[in-house]
Amino acid sequence: MAHYSLVPKSFFLSVVLIIFSFLVAAKLYASEPPPLTLDYYKSTCPTAFDVIRKETECAVLSDPRNAALIVRLHFHDCFVQGCDASILLDDTVTLKGEKKAAASTHSLKGFELIDQIKNMVESECPGIVSCADILTIAARDAVILVGGPYWDVPVGRKDSVTANIDLANTNLPTPNESLLSIISKFLYQGLSVTDMVALAGAHTIGMARCQSFRSRIYGDYGFTSVKNPISESQLSNLRSVCPPMGGGKADNNISAMDYVTPNLFDNSFYQLLLNGEGLLNSDQEMYSSVFGIQTRELVKKYAADPLDFFRQFSESMVKMGNITNSKSFVMGEVRKNCRFVNT
Ligand code: HEM
Known part of the structure; x- marks a missing residue:
C-alpha cells in the first residue's frame, strides 16, 4: 500500500479532470450528432407514440385543418437550425423566438395543439420526450388522419435552448420567391x-x-389556368375572397390550396398544377416555370401516380425530420414546456 502514497492525490485528481475536460470538449465539437432510432423511448416512455397519436387524433377529428397546422409547424421547425422545436419557443426578455419571422407571422398556428399533446405526454412520462420528437411524430400522425401515408419516425431529438429569427427569415421559402x-x-x-x-x-x-396568393390571382392565374367554367368560377371565387388592394382585414381571408379535396391528403394538388390552378405562385412555378424542367416532370409523375407521391412524400418527410442540430444534442434538453427553455 505504501507505493500509492508516493503519488500525491492531487495528481490523480488533475488526470481525472483533464480526461473529463477532454471528453466534454470532444463531445462539444463532435460534428455528427448521435443517430435517431425507432426504439429510443422503448424503455423510458413506451406509451409515447400512443399518447401522441391519441391526442393528434382528437385535434384532427375536431378540425381537419389542424392536421395542416401541425405539418407546417414541423416544416418551419426543421428549416431553422434543424428539427429542435426552436419554432415553439415564445419571445421572452432574453430570447427572441422565430414566430415573427416573415414566413410565419400571422400565419403559423397550432402551437396550443402541441402544448396539449406535450401535457399529456408529460403526465405519462415527465421530462423524457422532447418537443421536437412530439412535433415530428404528430406531423406523421396528422398526415395519416387525413388520408395520407404512414412512415416510421426515428426519434431521439433534443430541444434547443436557442431560436434564430434571422435564420428563419433567410431559410424559409416564401410564396413569391x-x-x-x-x-x-x-x-x-x-x-x-x-x-x-x-x-x-x-x-x-x-x-x-x-x-x-393575391399577386397570383391578379397575376398569371388567368393565363396558366385551363379555360373552362369550373376554373373560371374558381378564379372569381378567389377574387371575391381576396380583393386586389392589400393592407386591410381581407389580407387574412383564407382559401384552400387544394380546392377539390381540401381536407384530404391525396395527389389532387399536383393535378391542379397540371390545370394551371395552383394557388401560390411558388407551387404553380414547379409546373409552369421555364426553369422547372425537372420539377415539371415530377409534378406530372405525382399527378399520375398517387402511390408514387405517397412513397416519395414519406421518404422525404423522414429526410426532413432528420435535419438535426448537432449543437442541440450537446447543449439541448427535453423542455418541460415547449414554449420555454428549462430554467
Ligand atoms: C416549397 C416551398 C414552400 C413555400 C413557398 C410554402 C409557402 C406556404 C404558404 C405561403 C402558405 C400559406 C400561409 C398563409 O398564407 O397563412 C403555406 C401553407 C402551408 N404549407 Fe407551405 N410552403 C412550402 C413548402 C411546404 C412544405 C415542405 C410543407 C410541409 C412538408 C408545407 C406545409 C404547408 C401546410 C400544411 C400549409 C397549410 C397551413 C394552414 O392550413 O394554415 N409547405 N405554405
Whole structure:
C-alpha cells in the first residue's frame, strides 16, 4: 500500500479532470450528432407514440385543418437550425423566438395543439420526450388522419435552448420567391429537388391567406389556368375572397390550396398544377416555370401516380425530420414546456 502514497492525490485528481475536460470538449465539437432510432423511448416512455397519436387524433377529428397546422409547424421547425422545436419557443426578455419571422407571422398556428399533446405526454412520462420528437411524430400522425401515408419516425431529438429569427427569415421559402431560389433553400438543407416537389405536396391540405396568393390571382392565374367554367368560377371565387388592394382585414381571408379535396391528403394538388390552378405562385412555378424542367416532370409523375407521391412524400418527410442540430444534442434538453427553455 505504501507505493500509492508516493503519488500525491492531487495528481490523480488533475488526470481525472483533464480526461473529463477532454471528453466534454470532444463531445462539444463532435460534428455528427448521435443517430435517431425507432426504439429510443422503448424503455423510458413506451406509451409515447400512443399518447401522441391519441391526442393528434382528437385535434384532427375536431378540425381537419389542424392536421395542416401541425405539418407546417414541423416544416418551419426543421428549416431553422434543424428539427429542435426552436419554432415553439415564445419571445421572452432574453430570447427572441422565430414566430415573427416573415414566413410565419400571422400565419403559423397550432402551437396550443402541441402544448396539449406535450401535457399529456408529460403526465405519462415527465421530462423524457422532447418537443421536437412530439412535433415530428404528430406531423406523421396528422398526415395519416387525413388520408395520407404512414412512415416510421426515428426519434431521439433534443430541444434547443436557442431560436434564430434571422435564420428563419433567410431559410424559409416564401410564396413569391423564384423557383430557383426555393430550390436552393432545399438544397441548403440537404434536400433534393425531388424532396422539394414531394414535400410541397403537403399543400394538398390546409389554407393560405389572401396576402399569400393575391399577386397570383391578379397575376398569371388567368393565363396558366385551363379555360373552362369550373376554373373560371374558381378564379372569381378567389377574387371575391381576396380583393386586389392589400393592407386591410381581407389580407387574412383564407382559401384552400387544394380546392377539390381540401381536407384530404391525396395527389389532387399536383393535378391542379397540371390545370394551371395552383394557388401560390411558388407551387404553380414547379409546373409552369421555364426553369422547372425537372420539377415539371415530377409534378406530372405525382399527378399520375398517387402511390408514387405517397412513397416519395414519406421518404422525404423522414429526410426532413432528420435535419438535426448537432449543437442541440450537446447543449439541448427535453423542455418541460415547449414554449420555454428549462430554467
Ligand atoms: C416549397 C416551398 C414552400 C413555400 C413557398 C410554402 C409557402 C406556404 C404558404 C405561403 C402558405 C400559406 C400561409 C398563409 O398564407 O397563412 C403555406 C401553407 C402551408 N404549407 Fe407551405 N410552403 C412550402 C413548402 C411546404 C412544405 C415542405 C410543407 C410541409 C412538408 C408545407 C406545409 C404547408 C401546410 C400544411 C400549409 C397549410 C397551413 C394552414 O392550413 O394554415 N409547405 N405554405
